[in-house]
Amino acid sequence: MKLVRYGDTGTEKPGLMDADGTLRDLSAHVADIAGDTLSDAGLDALRALDPASLPVVQGNPRIGPCVGNIGKFLCIGLNYSDHAAETGLAIPKHPILFFKANSAVVGPNDPVVKPRGSTQTDWEVELGVVIGTAAKYVSEEDALDHVAGYCIVNDVSERHFQTQLTGQWTKGKSCDTFGPTGPWLVTRDEVGDPQSLNMALDVNGKRMQTGKTNTMIFTVAQIISHLSQLMTLHPGDVISTGTPPGVGMGKKPHPVYLNTGDKMELWIDGLGQQTQIVFEDE
Incomplete structure (x- = not known):
């Protein structure tokens, strides 16, 4: 999977790039690409989603850092x-x-x-x-x-x-x-x-x-x-x-x-x- 964070600085939303290169919104499923989302269980849950069921992100939003709330x-x-x-x-x-x-x-x-x-x-x-x-x-x-x-x-x-x-x-x-x-x-x-x-x-x-x-x-x-x-x-x-x-x-x-x-x-x-x-x- 290719996981993305998009939107204005400080208010980025989680997203996923599907196989066709279309950016899709993950906000209904995870709060951010951070913390427990990055665990094996968290990633497996995202893999289980059908990308086609996720909303397409419209326009050309800014792409933020791909990890939120970096610890070290x-x-x-x-x-x-x-x-x-x-x-x-x-x-x-x-x-x-x-x-x-x-x-x-x-x-x-x-x-x-x-x-x-x-x-x-x-x-x-x-x-x-x-x-x-x-x-x-x-x-x-x-x-x-x-x-x-x-x-x-x-x-x-x-x-x-x-x-x-x-x-x-x-x-x-x-x-x-x-x-x-x-x-x-x-x-x-x-x-x-x-x-x-x-x-x-x-x-x-x-x-x-x-x-x-x-x-x-x-x-x-x-x-x-x-x-x-x-x-x-x-x-x-x-x-x-x-x-x-x-x-x-x-x-x-x-x-x-x-x-x-x-x-x-x-x-x-x-x-x-x-x-x-x-x-x-x-």
Whole structure:
């Protein structure tokens, strides 16, 4: 299934994309794409519905973040060996973890706004993992059973804030609008193997990133298992699993960063597309 949240910011409604690509309303069946809806039982209940019986959503509404009421937004750094190489950093022995503030989360096609003082705003296409059932001390073998589904995340980053302001990476990762998420939450049964997905990102029509999830240093199962040894993962938590090479800070001979008016387009196999225009904060 492809689950969607649509409507104005803060008042999104739950929806489903049917096999023909028609957006249908789920409001009569669930309050949101969040919480218990993401459990195996909750998803099975939605699968039992006949999509043709659901009301068609009229017009062209805004598509919001595909998960409501996100609990934790966890991000994995340097999880592709070729991306680590382009940044000049060593391959990590364990998953590098940082957090993105939930206030950064926006819809997949909402504007990305450069914060005041930003000179190094960068792009990062990533596979997002949405937790469906609580995970604590889980094995790698059982880890994917705790996944509700997958989505696209653009881990937008301000590199000066991230690396030059004293503190953690979170400073450069949590600016408002720096977490476009969606368009759909695609359930794990429809995605299959999360380590076989192609991904790409263009800026102004020029291909910047091309990658495949089979080149991750730590697999999705390894990441979930590792994190679950440290904290309980709850339904609605989102894990952004790292980016392939081609980010702006790694461009040679000089880094390339986003400017006002630039257009980002992102794809991952089976998970849809995002498009964002960059604006300057007032």
